[in-house]
Amino acid sequence: MNRADPSLPAAGFAGALRVVSLLGPTYRRWSAQLTEHEKARLGAIGEEVRLRKGQLLYQKGDPYDHLFLLVRGILKTFSLSRDGRCTILAFLFPEDLAGLGEEGLYANAAEAVTDLVAIRMPTRALENVLRAEAHLEMLLLCKACNELRASQQHAIMLSHRSARERVMLFLHLLARRTAAGPGTIDIPMGRADIAGYLGLSVEAVSRAFHALEQDGVLALRSPRKVAIADPVRFHAIADELD
C-alpha cells in the first residue's frame, strides 16, 4: 500500500482505485497487506479456528462454504491422486487466504503444517460484507493474484531438473517469507512435505541439502534450521535460476 493511503476517498471509490493499484505500477508489494480496518471487518464475521499440527482444515470434496484467513502458523494445500501420491500445491503463510478458487466443492485439501490460527468466514456472511465494502472484493482479487504468482513460481521450481536447484529455489522462497535471523532460514515443515512440494523423494531432498552443505553454500544447524554459509553465492545461484 505504498501510495494507496488515507488521503484517498473511501468506500466504493476505493474499489476502483485499488484495481488500478493492482494493475498499474503503483502497487509494488508482493503481498496485499490487510489494513487494521479490513482485519477487523473480516474478523467480525468470522470465528477464530485453532488447529494443531497435522489437523485438516478442509478436505477435497467438502461442500465449499468457508473462506479462511491465516493468522499464525503454516498451512499446506495438497491434492491426493488415486494412486496414493500426495502433491503439495502450496504452503500458505500468515495473511494468506485459503480456500480460494474452487467451485462448489473444495478442489483440494488443506492441513496444518504447524499449530495455527485462522479466521473462518462463512461465504454467506462474506456476501453481506462484500456488498457493504466493495474494496474487500478487490482484496480478494489481490490475494488470488498472489496465489497465482506463487503457483507459477512453484511450476518453475518443478521444471528445474536437478534436486539441488529445486531445493535452492525452495530455500530462497522460504528466506523471503519466514523471518528468522539474517543469514539463517528456519524450515517449518519436515522433509516429507518439502519432497511433496518439490516433486522429489525424501531421500533426494536430504541428499540435496547435504550436497549444498558440501558445496559450502549452506550450513545445516539442524534439520529444521539452516544458515546461509555463503550469502553471495546463495543469492547468485538463486537469481541465476530465475
Added chain:
Amino acid sequence: MNRADPSLPAAGFAGALRVVSLLGPTYRRWSAQLTEHEKARLGAIGEEVRLRKGQLLYQKGDPYDHLFLLVRGILKTFSLSRDGRCTILAFLFPEDLAGLGEEGLYANAAEAVTDLVAIRMPTRALENVLRAEAHLEMLLLCKACNELRASQQHAIMLSHRSARERVMLFLHLLARRTAAGPGTIDIPMGRADIAGYLGLSVEAVSRAFHALEQDGVLALRSPRKVAIADPVRFHAIADELD
C-alpha cells in the same frame, strides 16, 4: 452463469452477487464465460491486436500497462531463466485473460503459439470501466481463480510423474479445451513447447508419444494430430492420475 441471470438487480449490486456465485455452490462452470455485453464493454476500450505465430505479446520487465483478452488462437506465457532455460507456465485459450497478477512490470513473457487475435486493454482505461461496472471486477476475480486452478493442475502434472503420465495428462487437458473431432485431439503447439510445459526434453516427449502409441492408447496421425485409439483406457488412465 447458471443462475446469475437477468432476473437479478443490475449494476453495483451484481458485483456482490457474483462474488457469491464464485464462492458458493452456484457457480459451477470452470470458465467464467463472458456475456455479450461484457465483451462489448471490454472491446470498446481496447483495440484488436493480431499476432503471427512466434511474436511476443509482452516481455518480462516491460512496464505493465495492458491487459489482454484472448479472442482466437493460442498464447503461451513463459519465464526465461538466466541459464537459458525456458519454462512454459501456461497455455492460454480463447476467452482467457493474459497479463494478470503482475506488479508494475510483467513478471513473465507471453508469445503467440499460433496466429492469434486479442483485445488489448490499457489499464488506465480499464480503471474507468471498472468504476462504472463493478461486476467486471468480479469477472477479473473469476478469471484469476481459473488461472490459479490451471496453474495448480500444471503443478500436479509436473510432480512425481513419468514422462508418459505427464503427456497423458497434457493430452487430457488439450482434449477438454480444443474442439477437434470426437476421439481426436489436435495439438496446436510443437514438441518443444510441450517439453517446456511438462519439464521434459523434446526427446522424452517424442518417446512418450510413441510409447503411448505402442501401448495402443493413441494413434499418431501426424505430429500435430493424434487419435484416441482406446478411449476407455485413455480416460481411465487420465482419471487415475487425479
Added chain:
DNA sequence: CGCCCGTTTGATTTCATTCAACGCGTGTGG
C-alpha cells in the same frame, strides 16, 4: 532440387528413485 526446421531414433551418461538399513530423539510402558 536442396535447404531448413521440427521430429524422431539411437547410444551413452547422469541422476533420482527405490529398497534397505541405521542413527537419533521422544514418548510410553514395564
Added chain:
DNA sequence: CCACACGCGTTGAATGAAATCAAACGGGCG
C-alpha cells in the same frame, strides 16, 4: 530407570528413467 517402539532424518547400493549427445529422417518452401 531402562527397554522399546515410533517418527523422522540420513546413508548406502542397485535399479531405472530421462537427459544428453549425436545423427538420421521428413515435410515445407525457396
